[in-house]
Each structure stands twice: as C-alpha cells, then as structure tokens.
Amino acid sequence: MTALATTTDPTDAYPGYLTCLADADEHGAVDVALGLLDAGVAPERVLLDLVAPAQSEVGERWARNEWSVAQEHAATHISERVVAAVAQHANTRPTGGRVVVACMDGEWHALPPRLVAEVLRLRGWQVTFLGASVPAAHLVSYLHRHDAQAVALACALPMRLPHAHRMIEACRRSDVPVVVGGRGFGADGRWAARLGAAWAPDAPSASELIADERALRRVPAAQLSHLADDEYASLVRRRGELIDSALTDLRDRMPAALSYTPAQLDSTISDLGHIVDSLAAALYVDDASLFTEFVQWLVEILTSRGVPADAVDLTLAHYATALRDFPRAARTLRLSRAGLPTAGPGAVH
Numbered sequence: 001m002t003a004l005a006t007t008t009d010p011t012d013a014y015p016g017y018l019t020c021l022a023d024a025d026e027h028g029a030v031d032v033a034l035g036l037l038d039a040g041v042a043p044e045r046v047l048l049d050l051v052a053p054a055q056s057e058v059g060e061r062w063a064r065n066e067w068s069v070a071q072e073h074a075a076t077h078i079s080e081r082v083v084a085a086v087a088q089h090a091n092t093r094p095t096g097g098r099v100v101v102a103c104m105d106g107e108w109h110a111l112p113p114r115l116v117a118e119v120l121r122l123r124g125w126q127v128t129f130l131g132a133s134v135p136a137a138h139l140v141s142y143l144h145r146h147d148a149q150a151v152a153l154a155c156a157l158p159m160r161l162p163h164a165h166r167m168i169e170a171c172r173r174s175d176v177p178v179v180v181g182g183r184g185f186g187a188d189g190r191w192a193a194r195l196g197a198a199w200a201p202d203a204p205s206a207s208e209l210i211a212d213e214r215a216l217r218r219v220p221a222a223q224l225s226h227l228a229d230d231e232y233a234s235l236v237r238r239r240g241e242l243i244d245s246a247l248t249d250l251r252d253r254m255p256a257a258l259s260y261t262p263a264q265l266d267s268t269i270s271d272l273g274h275i276v277d278s279l280a281a282a283l284y285v286d287d288a289s290l291f292t293e294f295v296q297w298l299v300e301i302l303t304s305r306g307v308p309a310d311a312v313d314l315t316l317a318h319y320a321t322a323l324r325d326f327p328r329a330a331r332t333l334r335l336s337r338a339g340l341p342t343a344g345p346g347a348v349h
Contacts, residue, residue: 007035007036007039008036008039008040008041009041010036010041010045010046010049010050011049013032013035013036013050014050014053014054016028016032017029017032017033017050017051017054018054018057020032020078021054021058021074021075021078021079022071022075024071024074024075024078025078026077026078026081029078029079029081029082030081030082030085032050033046033050033051033082033085033086034085034086034089036050037086037089037090043086043087043089043090043118043122044119044122044123044203044204046086047083047086047115047118047119047122047203048115048119048202048203048204051079051082051083051086051115052112052115054079055075055076055079055111055112058072058075058076058079059072063297063300063301063304064304065301065304065305076111079111080111080114083111083114083115083118086118087118087121090122092121092122092124094121094124094125094126094127095124096123096124096125096126096149096211097125097126097148097149097150098125098126098127098128098146098147098148098149099120099125099126099127099128099148099149099150099151099152099210100127100128100130100139100142100143100146100148100150100151100152100176101113101114101116101117101120101127101128101129101130101151101152101153101154102129102130102131102134102139102151102152102153102154103130103131103132103133103134103153103154103155104133104134104153104154104155104160104163104164104167104184105133105134105135105136105160105163105166105167106133106160106163107132107133107154107155107156107157107160107163107184108132108133109132109154109156109157109182110131110132112154112156112182113129113152113154113181113182114129114131115203116152116154116181116203116206117129117152119203119204119206119207120152120203120206120207120210123204123207125207125210128142128146128148130142134167136163136166136167136170137170139151139167139170139171140170140171140173140174143171143174143176144174148176149176149177149210149213150176150177150178150179150210150213150216151171151176151177151178151179152178152179152180152181152200152206152210153167153168153171153178153179153180153181153197154180154181154182154184155180155181155182155183155184155185156182156183156184157183157184158183158184158185158186158191158278158281158282158290158293158294159184159274159277159278159280159281159294160184160281161184161185161191161195161281161284161285161290162232162280162281162284164180164184164185164195164197165195165196165222165224165284168180168195168196168197169222177198177210177213177216177217178197178198178216179197179198179199179200179206179209179210179216180192180195180197180198180199180200181199181200181201181202181206185197185199186290189201190287191285191287191290193219193220193223194222194223194224194285194286194287195222195224195285196219196220196221196222196223197219198215198216198219224284224285224286226286226328227284229327229328231283231326231327231328231329232280232283232284234326235276235279235280235283235323235326235329236280238322239273239276239277239280242272242276242319242322242323243269243272243273243276245318245322246272246275246315246318246319247268247269247272249314249315249318250268250272250311250314250315250318253314254311254314271298271302272315274294274298275294275295275298275312275315275316275319276319278290278291278294278295279291279319279329279332279333282294282332283328283329283332286328288331288332288335288336291332291333291335291336292332292335292336292339295312295316295336295339295340296339298312299312299340299341309340309341312340313337313340316333316336316337316340317337319333320333320334320337
C-alpha cells in the first residue's frame with residue numbers, strides 16, 4: 001500500500017492518487033480519498049477535483065500507448081471503488097425529486113456518468129444510476145414505472161449521436177425532460193443543440209439545469225432537415241459492404257495486412273467500422289468537423305501503435321470512391337484527408 005500524507009487540497013493529493021492507479025493499489029487510492037474527506041474536503045471536490053481528472057489522465061495514457069487496455073481497466077475499476085467509498089462516507093439523504101442517469105445505448109464509458117450521478121446525489125437528488133449501454137426501450141419502460149423529474153444521458157463518443165437522438169426522443173415521448181453531457185456532444189455541446197437536447201458541461205451544471213424544469217422544456221426542437229437527402233440512411237445500409245470492401249482494398253495495397261494476427265485483424269475491422277460510424281454521425285448532425293476530429297484522433301492512436309497514417313488515408317480514399325454519389329459524405333471525406341500528415345496530391349502510399 002502506498003503511504004500518503006494527509007492534505008486538504010485534492011490537487012496536492014493528485015500525484016499520489018495517480019500513482020495508486022498506476023500501481024493498481026486499490027486500498028491506497030481509497031485511503032487518499034478518505035484522507036481528504038477526513039481532513040474536511042467536501043465529497044464533491046474529491047469526485048470532481050481528484051477522481052475525474054485522474055480518470056482523464058488514464059484515458060490519455062491509453063491513447064498514447066503508455067498503458068495497456070488491462071492497465072486502463074484496472075485503474076478505472078479502482079476509481080469506481082473510490083467513488084463508492086466517497087458515496088458511502090457522505091451517506092447523503094435525498095431531499096429532491098428522482099433523476100435517472102444512464103449511458104446511451106452502445107456506450108460503455110460508465111465512470112463519468114457515475115460521477116455525475118454521485119454529485120447529483122450529494123446535492124440532494126434521489127438518483128437512479130442505470131449504468132452502461134441502456135437500450136432505449138428499457139429506459140422508457142423504466143420511466144413508465146417510476147416517476148422521474150428528469151433523465152441525464154451521457155455520451156462519450158460522437159459516433160453514438162444517432163443512437164443518442166433516438167433515446168432523447170424516446171424520453172421526450174414519455175414526457176420526461178432530458179439533460180445530456182459528455183464529450184460525444186462536442187466540447188461546447190453544439191451537437192446536443194442540433195439534436196434538441198439541453199447540454200450540461202459538468203455535474204454541477206447538470207444539477208442546476210434539472211432544478212429548472214422550464215429551461216429543460218424550452219430547448220428548441222432538433223434541426224435535422226438535412227436528413228431528407230437520405231445520405232445517412234443509405235450509408236448505414238451499406239455499412240457491412242463498405243467495411244468488407246475496405247478490408248479487401250487494404251490487403252491489396254498494403255501487403256503487411258495479409259500477415260495480420262487474428263487480434264490485429266479484429267482491431268482493423270473494428271477501426272474500419274468506427275470510421276463508417278463516425279462518418280454516418282457527421283452526416284446525421286451535418287457537421288464535417290465531427291468526422292475530421294475523429295480521423296485526427298484515430299491517426300494519433302494508430303501512429304502511437306506503429307500504424308502509419310497512410311493506412312488511414314488509403315481507407316478514406318477507398319470510402320470516397322465508394323461514396324462518390326454521396327455529396328455530403330464525399331466533401332467530409334475530402335476535408336478529413338486534407339488534414340492528414342501525408343494526404344494531398346502526390347502522396348505516396
């Protein structure tokens with residue numbers, strides 16, 4: 001167990017807490033959090049100023065290929081245990097209405113919304129946390145059985161935005177106001193507005209929004225008239241075909257792909273699918289920046305693992321050819337390729 005000095009500042013405790021996560025020292029991490037609480041630090045500060053930034057760093061270390069998936073999972077599990085310990089220590093009794101907190105269908109990053117749920121609980125709300133990947137039908141069924149004042153939905157990945165919109169609309173049809181949060185809606189929440197949902201950048205803001213039901217219900221309707229061109233729906237129907245043809249093209253043009261291990265092959269197919277899904281999401285909200293930002297992130301991830309940016313450009317070029325009759329998709333692919341390190345006229349692949 002890691003021995004750490006008591007402090008009243010989560011910022012001072014942060015390095016030691018991060019060391020506990022790196023060493024998979026669950027007891028040490030819990031001791032850091034409880035030490036702050038015993039020193040008089042508010043539970044909300046421990047969650048937002050210690051656990052939340054540490055979890056962001058965990059994700060960054062995975063992205064930089066400094067930590068394996070196993071290390072990331074271990075650290076996340078420890079932070080979940082810390083959140084539970086903080087909640088038990090606080091033992092807050094509800095004084096407000098019921099709020100249901102859940103992840104979008106297909107969204108598995110459950111710790112950030114768990115932090116939101118606990119902050120809401122600390123502020124007096126009666127919180128039901130449904131966890132990761134909640135199907136829309138199951139969420140609606142739950143809402144019909146329980147009287148909820150609001151639903152807080154989390155989305156970490158922009159490619160899930162079409163699913164997010166369906167869940168938002170399902171809650172609205174149940175006459176339950178919705179507040180959304182997470183990086184999936186954009187750093188400034190711009191895609192939340194496009195989908196007709198109130199956006200909260202953090203847990204305290206979510207609590208304030210939920211307390212103002214009129215503000216939640218005044219949100220303008222979704223702005224999706226562009227979907228009339230059918231590009232999004234047609235792209236989704238062709239998803240499997242696009243992935244298969246892109247894999248074949250990659251093997252033809254990059255001989256190294258022929259000797260991929262099963263794990264490498266599975267990862268490649270997954271990446272090809274993520275590219276299609278992110279392109280579809282960009283078409284859904286009619287914002288090419290969603291896809292170009294995803295491509296830049298993907299290139300950073302892959303290059304840190306020894307995969308050249310050219311491999312991504314080959315795939316984008318293949319999709320551009322296959323989707324040449326899709327004007328919005330073709331433009332989005334063109335913009336994303338222009339931002340690649342080796343993209344442009346004369347690039348050698």
